[in-house]
Structure formats: C-alpha cells, structure tokens
Amino acid sequence: MxxxxxxxxxxxxxxxxxxxxxxxxxxxAGNSLGPAVASVADRLVRTSNDQWGQHLAGAWKKNGWLSAPEEIGDRISLLLGADQGTTLVCDSTSINLFKLLNAALAVDPQRKVILTDQGNFSTDLYIAKSVGLIHQDVTVCIVPRSALIESLDPSVAVLMLSHVDYRSGQAHDMASFNEKARSVGALTLWDVSHSVGIMALDFNASGVDMAVGCGYKYLNGGPGAPAFVYVKSDLQNTLSNPIQGWLGHAEPFVFSENYMPASGIKRLQVGTPTTFSLAALAEGVDLLLEAxxxxxxxxxxxxxxxxxxxxxxxxxxxxxxxxxxxxxxxxxxxxxxxxxxxxxxxxxxxxxxxxxxxxxxxxxxxxxxxxxxxxxxxxxxxxxxxxxxxxx
Amino acid sequence: MxxxxxxxxxxxxxxxxxxxxxxxxxxxAGNSLGPAVASVADRLVRTSNDQWGQHLAGAWKKNGWLSAPEEIGDRISLLLGADQGTTLVCDSTSINLFKLLNAALAVDPQRKVILTDQGNFSTDLYIAKSVGLIHQDVTVCIVPRSALIESLDPSVAVLMLSHVDYRSGQAHDMASFNEKARSVGALTLWDVSHSVGIMALDFNASGVDMAVGCGYKYLNGGPGAPAFVYVKSDLQNTLSNPIQGWLGHAEPFVFSENYMPASGIKRLQVGTPTTFSLAALAEGVDLLLEAxxxxxxxxxxxxxxxxxxxxxxxxxxxxxxxxxxxxxxxxxxxxxxxxxxxxxxxxxxxxxxxxxxxxxxxxxxxxxxxxxxxxxxxxxxxxxxxxxxxxx
Missing domain, CATH: 3.90.1150.10 (Aspartate Aminotransferase, domain 1)
Known part of the structure; x- marks a missing residue:
C-alpha cells in the first residue's frame, strides 16, 4: 500500500x-496545553453540584476525593510502564522535583552532587539550584549533555534529566543513562513532561528510579492540571518527603503531634488534593488509556x-x-x-x-x-x- | 427589641x-469544607468549554488565567484588611508555610529559631519540623501558648501561630503577639485558615508580617481549593522563595538560564496555576465580598x-x-x-x-x-x- x-x-x-x-x-501546540476534553465539563458539574453540593464535607469519603491522587496515579502508571502504587498525582512539576531532589540527597549523605545537563528545562534547573541554595554543601553540576556520562561518579546523589528536550523534541535514551547512573550508585530522576501521554514509556524495563511529569500537556488534563511523582517500589520507603504535610502522614486524621510518614508513594503527598483539577485530569488520562x-x-x-x-x-x-x-x-x-x-x-x-x-x-x-x-x-x-x- | x-x-x-x-x-461543619457555591458549576463549564475549548493554549492570556493568582489574591486581601499586591493564591497551606518559613529564616542568618505553640494545627507543626530537618542549625521551639511571650528573644527568626485554635475556636490576639515579636526583631507568620472569611481581619492595623490561609473552609472555594500567601509590602522584596519555579521568575517566558525573582508577591509563585480550582475559589471569595x-x-x-x-x-x-x-x-x-x-x-x-x-x-x-x-x-x-x- x-x-x-x-x-x-x-x-x-x-x-x-x-x-x-x-x-x-x-x-x-499540544505540548504547551492539550485541548479540552469534552467530558470534562459534565464531570466538573457533577463534582460541584452532585458531590460537593449534596454531600459537603462527607463528599471527601463518599466520592473518593481523598484517594484520587493515588487512583489517577495508578492510571498514569499504565502510561509509564510502571507498577501500580508507584505514581501519585499532586502539586506542580516544580514542587515535585523539589521534593524528590531533597529526598534523593538524604538517601546517602556522602553523595553531594546533583548532576544535570545545560539543555534541561529552565525551571528544572532553577529548582535544582534552589535545592543547592538550601543545602550549602550540595553542588549542582550542570554540564553539556555530552559530558554527563564522564561526570557520573560516586559523588553524584542524583542524575536529573528531561526525557525529551522541550526545544528540539529529541528523546534521550533513558535506559543507558539509568544503567550508567546505577553503575556508580547514583539515583535517576526523569522529567517526562514532554513524553508522557505521547510516547509509550517503559519505566520498569529502562530502570527509572524516580520521575515527575506534567498533567496539562499530552495528558490533556486542563490548564494547570496537577503534576505527578513516580518512585519505584523498592525505593519508596527509603525516601523522606522534605515537606511534611498532613496528607503524607500515615494517619492524617489523628492529628498527632509527630509526623509519621505514610508507607509507599502516599508519603510524597503534602496538602489536600485539588479536586476539580484532579477530576479534569482523570478524564484526559482515561481518554489516553482508551486509545x-x-x-x-x-x-x-x-x-x-x-x-x-x-x-x-x-x-x-x-x-x-x-x-x-x-x-x-x-x-x-x-x-x-x-x-x-x-x-x-x-x-x-x-x-x-x-x-x-x-x-x-x-x-x-x-x-x-x-x-x-x-x-x-x-x-x-x-x-x-x-x-x-x-x-x- | x-x-x-x-x-x-x-x-x-x-x-x-x-x-x-x-x-x-x-x-x-463549614470549617472543614464550606458548602458548594451555586455559580461554580457554570463558571467551570465556561472555563472548560468556552475558554479552554475555544482558545486552547491562547486561553492563558485571553482569559487572565496567568494573572488569576494575583487577582484573586487582591480580592482576598480585602478580607484580610491588607493592601492590594500583598496576597497571592497558590499551592497548599502547607507548601506556603514551608516557603515562608524558609524565606523568613534567610532574612537574618543570625536568627536560628522558629517559635510556635504546642496547640498549633498539627500540619503546621510538621512543616516547621520539616524546615528544622533541612536546616540542621535551626531550632524549632514548640512551647505552650502561655510561654510564647517569654520565649520571644533575639534568637527568634519567626513566630508562627494559628490565629484561631482549630479545636476550641479561641481567637488569639494578633496585635499583641505582633507587637511583642517586633520588639525583639522577629517576624510573624500567621495561619488564618480558621478565621479568613468569617472574621473581619485587619492585617494592616495589627501589623502582620506574613500569613497563609486555606481556600476551602470559610472562603467556600471548593474541595482542595488553592491556598494563599500574604507578605506585607515592604517585606516582599527581602524574601527569597526557596522553591524557585518558572512562574516566580521575573520573566518566566524568556526561559533564561538563571533565576531572577519577580518583584513583589509574585515571587512566591512556583508552578502553573490550577485554573479550575482557582475559578471555583473566585466564586466563593466574590460571594463573601458581596455580603x-x-x-x-x-x-x-x-x-x-x-x-x-x-x-x-x-x-x-x-x-x-x-x-x-x-x-x-x-x-x-x-x-x-x-x-x-x-x-x-x-x-x-x-x-x-x-x-x-x-x-x-x-x-x-x-x-x-x-x-x-x-x-x-x-x-x-x-x-x-x-x-x-x-x-x-
């Protein structure tokens, strides 16, 4: 033919x-903001009038609003080629990067370097530098992509990269970077904002440790849709959320004096889920899963x-x-x-x-x-x- | 009568x-979640179908989505008795507390104490402790409320309190705490989640330095509505946002290599505004302003x-x-x-x-x-x- x-x-x-x-x-132009999913409007009306309107505070439990970050996360994990229970929808890409970079640095206090490349998305670089400002003993090492491999040594705590270059569209080889990072004991943290929902990712096969991604590009989750965090299963309980808010607590409704992290990916949550934005994102993700x-x-x-x-x-x-x-x-x-x-x-x-x-x-x-x-x-x-x- | x-x-x-x-x-039960504002459903449908649906990525500018955090912030400032340009809607209460505590500590590096009271909301205490974990030289001093005044000394960087006790409903005297804190050179940071929208606050008269508050209690902003930050005008450009994301940048669309903070309250923004949740919050705030x-x-x-x-x-x-x-x-x-x-x-x-x-x-x-x-x-x-x- x-x-x-x-x-x-x-x-x-x-x-x-x-x-x-x-x-x-x-x-x-879908990598700035995917178009409007037709089913979102009805979903938002139901969320507002039927759920919030009829059940008020009781709606949190009755409509699964509290578990939505994990449930939508589980659906996104199908797009990531990742296991259930590894992905949580919360906050923005920037805040999620901030949480994971801090968490990665705390895993092995001997490792003091965040390694990334000059061509990374500018906000990712700002966030890495923010973390460097907070931790005076941490070095943010920003090199040309061609120099990444030679810069990977046992001082590196985390290699932070974007999967797809936001300007050129070039997709980078996750598996080989992951393998090289693993060989020196560094963790990997990928920003998949420009690939999730348009490329069939395979986190399990390529050995991704941590990732973040955006909800409003190819997930068609709507303007300012919440972002997501991914952490592979066996790393989750090693990581501490540097921003300890009540919904990352093991028992958020006990209001206990001390913070005790939830087990699993849930510990990366901080505050209350933004229900309307999550509802819109769910429709975008479902459309992709259907296709x-x-x-x-x-x-x-x-x-x-x-x-x-x-x-x-x-x-x-x-x-x-x-x-x-x-x-x-x-x-x-x-x-x-x-x-x-x-x-x-x-x-x-x-x-x-x-x-x-x-x-x-x-x-x-x-x-x-x-x-x-x-x-x-x-x-x-x-x-x-x-x-x-x-x-x- | x-x-x-x-x-x-x-x-x-x-x-x-x-x-x-x-x-x-x-x-x-309105201090867990205010009831549904009737105008929200239509607003969300317009936002989804007419704005997002018709204008796609162009909708950010055309519909003021990008400036919504400041515009709704300005309307909330009317409830706070605060000046225009002092209040920004973004993130969650917890994340905003985290940002402001870190920022307050950086103002005078000689001051190493976060002072708060035992009866504070548990998540506020968790956040303070998070900040203490990140900065090894910072002490989080948690005392009975009756011991706060005597604990205020020149080592205190920031006094963090909730205006209203979430259990008892007791409102605390902002002005006297602010005055005492000021007398030792400490900044004040108030959580007004349990008073904004139900009490006529007067930040200007009572001399509040910084504040955070929640959108889903008395502001009736809907489940998980975005929170807000307040910083008094003459303090804003002294504060650095510890989470430097692109929308806190002076020129977010230049994608420059280095972070340059926006002037004013805008520098406390991090990621992209969650448009649907902001639209719902706007309706709740307008209802209060109308009354x-x-x-x-x-x-x-x-x-x-x-x-x-x-x-x-x-x-x-x-x-x-x-x-x-x-x-x-x-x-x-x-x-x-x-x-x-x-x-x-x-x-x-x-x-x-x-x-x-x-x-x-x-x-x-x-x-x-x-x-x-x-x-x-x-x-x-x-x-x-x-x-x-x-x-x-």
Missing part, C-alpha cells in the same frame, strides 16, 4: 470527537513521518534547521526547528488556523498528537510552510 | 440561595450568641465543657466543646440533618456561618443537643 493508505490505516488513535475545539483548527498508548505512539510517529516527507524539499534547500540529528531512535511526540522569520511565520500559520508554538528567537515547535490531528492536517501544514517560505 | 427580633435583624449576610445544598440540611466581611462577622457573632443562649442550661449542668474561657474578645467563627459520647451524639445529630464536626475522642465543633445558617437552625440545634443529653 502507498504512503497515503498507510497513513490512513494508522489513524486508529484519532478521537477528535472527544475534544471540544474549533472544527477548522489544526492544533499542533492505548502504544497506538498513540505509533500514530504519532506516522504523523511525524508525514510531516518530514512534506517538509523534505525545504529542508533540502536549507530553509529549515533541526536542532539535532533526527533519527528514528530519538523521535518524540514533537519536533522543533529553526527557520527565518519564525515569529512572522507563526502568525501567518495562526491566520490560517494552524496553531504551532513559537519560541524566541527563531524556533517553531510542532506536536504530533494523533488523538486530534490527522495526516491531512499535517500534510496541509507542511504544504503551507513550503508555500510561505516561497517553495512551490 | 427582643432577642429574637435582634437575631432576625442581624441576618443580612444570609445568602443560602447562592449555595447548592440539601434544603433540609443544617450545615455547621461584606464586617456583616459576616457581625452575623456570625449573633449566631454564636443564639447558640450560647440555647446551650446555657446544659453548660450550667456541666454537660458541655468549653476548651477555653470563652469571652467576647476571643470569639471566632466556631466553637469546640467536649461532651460525653461525642461521636454518638454527632451521629444522632447527623440523623436529624444537622452536620457538626466530631474530633476524636470527645470533641464537637460547630461553625457559625451566616451566609447559609439561620438563627432558627442554631436554636433548633441547641434544643436538639439539650434533648439528646436528656435535658428537657
């Missing part, structure tokens, strides 16, 4: 009717192929510069590229109902989400790019 | 039609008076034991008392559609919220209590 048939056959994850979005919109993450990854790659095929003439003519050597093994759910007059191009595409992401000064970013993007849309986008760059 | 007329005249804050709750319910916090406090005190009058016979007979010497000057929006068979009594009242709060082992807690509670309901509750305790 030809390319076109192959693409069409691949569109099995497509669930556009499950989203509220303007019909004419091609939305390729199947293997299929989502597969179809995302088909969208990527269609884009690359369409773009090929202007790549060849040097109008588009990828930020890395794009190979099948480092493809993720998005690609970033440099182009002349990127901002103007972004606005021209917007005027044609094609939403991409522009990053100062010359970067365009395109996400390939088969839940709501078709091969046709991708081909039209590539054609439009060619046209706008004068490449007929 | 007689007592009854006086009470009836006082019911000006009453806005029961603004809440979704069972008609027959007397809800006196007027002075009137809410006034009418809450009338409900309290009616309750005390109705309870007087069983208090006299020793069936009810208040946890403190109840005087006009220390009344808050709720009262806690010990009673025999408290748990059974709580369930008997529940069976009569009267919701109180029970705390192990023998405590009942009653909130007086004139937004949805009438004098009749309070009188019937007192009568029912008398009856159940065999006091006809």
């Amino acid at each position: 030809g390319n076109e048939d192959r693409y069409r056959a691949a569109e099995k994850a497509y669930r556009r009717e499950k989203f509220v979005m303007p019909k004419e919109l091609t939305y390729l 199947g993450i293997q299929l989502v990854e597969h179809d995302s790659r088909e969208l990527f192929d269609a884009f690359m095929a369409g773009l090929e003439p202007i790549v060849r003519k040097g109008h588009v510069h990828f930020l890395h050597d794009v190979q099948r093994s480092n493809v993720s759910g998005h690609i970033g590229f440099k182009v002349n007059d990127a901002e103007a191009l972004h606005h021209r595409l917007m005027a044609e109902n094609i939403v991409t992401e522009y990053r100062y000064p010359d970067l365009l970013r395109i996400a390939f989400n088969p839940l709501y993007t078709t091969v046709d849309e991708i081909e039209q986008t590539a054609a439009k790019l060619k046209h706008l760059l004068g490449q007929h | 007689g007592n009854e007329d006086r009470y009836r005249a006082a019911e000006k804050a009453y806005r029961r039609e603004k809440f979704v709750m069972p008609k027959e319910l007397t809800y006196l 007027g916090i002075q009137l809410v406090e006034h009418d809450s005190r009338e409900l309290f008076d009616a309750f005390m009058a109705g309870l007087e016979p069983i208090v006299r007979k020793g069936h009810v034991h208040f946890l403190h010497d109840v005087q006009r000057s220390n009344v808050s929006g709720h009262i806690g008392f010990k009673v025999n068979d408290a748990e059974a009594l709580h369930h008997r009242l529940m069976a009569e559609n009267i919701v109180t709060e029970y705390r192990y082992p023998d405590l009942l807690r009653i909130a007086f919220n004139p937004l949805y509670t009438t004098v009749d309901e309070i009188e019937q509750t007192a009568a029912k209590l008398k009856h159940l305790l065999g006091q006809h």
